Amino acid sequence: MFRLIKSLRTVHALLLLFCLSLCAVAQSQTRSEVAASSFSSTPYVVGEKLSYNVSFSNFPTAAHVELLVAGRGQFSGREGVELRAHVETIGVVSAALYSINNDYVTFVDPSTGLPYRAQQTIREGARTENVTSDLNVVVGAAAMPSTQLAGSPGAFDFVSALYRLRALPLSQGAVYAINVQNGARIFNAELRVTGRELIKTNVGSSNSIVTQIRVRGDSTADDYRIRIYFTDDERHIPVLITARLRSGEIRAELASSEILPATAPPLAADGTLLAQAPPQTTTAPLPGIAPATSPATNPPLNVATSLPVLPFKVGEELNFNFFLGNGAQPVGAASFRVRARASYFNRDGLLLASSLRSAGAMQGLFQVNDQINSYVDAATLRPFRTELNLIEGKRQDKWVISLDQNGGSALFDDGTRVEVPVGTHDILSVFYALRSFDLTPSKRTTVSLLVNKRPRLLHIDALRRANIQLGGKQIEAVELSLKTNDPQGDQLALRLWVSTDRRRLPLRLTAQTPLGPVRADLAIIPTTLQ
Numbered sequence: 001m002f003r004l005i006k007s008l009r010t011v012h013a014l015l016l017l018f019c020l021s022l023c024a025v026a027q028s029q030t031r032s033e034v035a036a037s038s039f040s041s042t043p044y045v046v047g048e049k050l051s052y053n054v055s056f057s058n059f060p061t062a063a064h065v066e067l068l069v070a071g072r073g074q075f076s077g078r079e080g081v082e083l084r085a086h087v088e089t090i091g092v093v094s095a096a097l098y099s100i101n102n103d104y105v106t107f108v109d110p111s112t113g114l115p116y117r118a119q120q121t122i123r124e125g126a127r128t129e130n131v132t133s134d135l136n137v138v139v140g141a142a143a144m145p146s147t148q149l150a151g152s153p154g155a156f157d158f159v160s161a162l163y164r165l166r167a168l169p170l171s172q173g174a175v176y177a178i179n180v181q182n183g184a185r186i187f188n189a190e191l192r193v194t195g196r197e198l199i200k201t202n203v204g205s206s207n208s209i210v211t212q213i214r215v216r217g218d219s220t221a222d223d224y225r226i227r228i229y230f231t232d233d234e235r236h237i238p239v240l241i242t243a244r245l246r247s248g249e250i251r252a253e254l255a256s257s258e259i260l261p262a263t264a265p266p267l268a269a270d271g272t273l274l275a276q277a278p279p280q281t282t283t284a285p286l287p288g289i290a291p292a293t294s295p296a297t298n299p300p301l302n303v304a305t306s307l308p309v310l311p312f313k314v315g316e317e318l319n320f321n322f323f324l325g326n327g328a329q330p331v332g333a334a335s336f337r338v339r340a341r342a343s344y345f346n347r348d349g350l351l352l353a354s355s356l357r358s359a360g361a362m363q364g365l366f367q368v369n370d371q372i373n374s375y376v377d378a379a380t381l382r383p384f385r386t387e388l389n390l391i392e393g394k395r396q397d398k399w400v401i402s403l404d405q406n407g408g409s410a411l412f413d414d415g416t417r418v419e420v421p422v423g424t425h426d427i428l429s430v431f432y433a434l435r436s437f438d439l440t441p442s443k444r445t446t447v448s449l450l451v452n453k454r455p456r457l458l459h460i461d462a463l464r465r466a467n468i469q470l471g472g473k474q475i476e477a478v479e480l481s482l483k484t485n486d487p488q489g490d491q492l493a494l495r496l497w498v499s500t501d502r503r504r505l506p507l508r509l510t511a512q513t514p515l516g517p518v519r520a521d522l523a524i525i526p527t528t529l530q
Contacts, residue, residue, distance in 0.1 A: 048260075084103070087101075106119075211230065256447055
């Protein structure tokens with residue numbers, strides 16, 4: 001047990017797994033310098049929020065990490081981008097082994113990614129400490145408070161290093177030098193781009209850029225053999241980080257990503273965080289992103305987490321007709337209802353119900369009669385129970401799934417237990433949750449979706465605004481692309497059009513199927529809601 005605790009404390013330098021192990025950029029005279037490398041502003045999109053589940057040895061859920069681009073503006077008298085990180089051990093690891101609940105805030109130059117001010121709130125066991133660091137500035141002769149430290153010129157702290165790394169081209173075979181400061185300690189290492197690989201994690205598969213960190217002059221840190229896998233696109237999102245310890249492997253896997261409205265706590269004139277009143281019990285996390293602990297008592301990153309007013313009400317009913325190719329007669333029909341808010345299975349929730357059935361000529365060829373009930377948290381729309389009764393031809397599948405959103409698991413009624421990221425949706429709850437997402441064109445929201453006993457990443461890309469003809473009317477809508485991170489995740493070419501008014505109504509869904517193109521159009525919009 002002592003060796004395990006010692007290992008966990010060692011990991012705290014890594015748990016900042018995200019911060020410490022991701023700090024793979026800085027300046028060097030012998031390797032590629034960051035200042036001489038391309039700089040992309042894509043990773044600094046205000047509102048981007050990434051959530052990770054960290055496993056360690058035999059603990060499948062040991063910690064939770066969140067990263068946020070909180071804002072851009074004037075901070076400490078200069079233009080900057082505000083980056084935030086939250087690292088927290090949870091479950092048995094927090095209760096019995098090593099408790100961490102830390103917050104990090106870094107302000108960086110928007111044109112270079114170089115940090116100029118960093119703040120840390122450290123909560124480890126009974127110890128609480130607040131530290132402020134001025135980075136990459138010449139320290140004058142004036143005395144500085146004991147809680148304020150000076151940074152070495154040209155150095156990145158942990159948080160800014162991650163984002164500056166993502167802003168690099170990460171070309172095959174490239175080597176980037178490291179100069180990262182943690183307190184008075186400087187880490188000198190290098191990040192090597194070693195190849196590309198299809199990475200399979202708990203949330204599916206992803207084409208990734210593979211990198212490895214080597215630490216010069218520090219054999220202990222070098223022995224961790226840290227590997228980081230970034231998405232092979234312009235965002236370079238870390239989807240998986242691994243580190244090797246004698247007591248087991250550490251894995252940090254992406255659980256969800258989302259672009260949130262940019263909100264941040266108030267700052268004093270010198271850039272210091274101002275004290276805030278504790279959040280009200282009515283606050284709740286946005287759909288698709290889940291903190292490791294109760295949002296009413298400890299929202300990660302101290303970001304405003306109030307759920308926007310839902311675009312639907314109890315009693316809403318949406319009905320769709322399905323058409324095959326250019327056919328004028330429906331081949332199927334679907335109904336979606338928001339039933340009463342009540343106590344379900346000792347939880348305050350909403351009951352979402354849907355049915356899908358074949359119709360017309362299709363009913364004689366291939367009978368479909370599916371029913372799905374999803375019991376979702378009334379504040380977050382995250383499901384805690386899903387009931388499926390799927391009849392397709394002669395095949396019938398019936399499942400009842402209980403989801404533990406805090407523990408990160410889904411239990412099927414046949415005894416199968418599947419590990420899922422916190423905040424995982426079922427195929428019905430995500431239909432309602434996406435109506436509360438930021439659907440501004442060019443923005444992407446990614447959530448974890450449980451399908452066929454396996455979690456997958458669902459990418460929701462807002463493509464463009466377009467007027468569609470429906471029921472004899474022109475309706476302004478936004479076109480969405482829906483695809484998973486599977487190798488053939490866009491095989492069906494799913495497109496969804498959602499109205500731009502306050503109700504965010506799903507208007508049309510199209511797909512390419514083996515039978516040909518299929519279109520589902522909204523048929524009935526009730527005018528009376530409870």
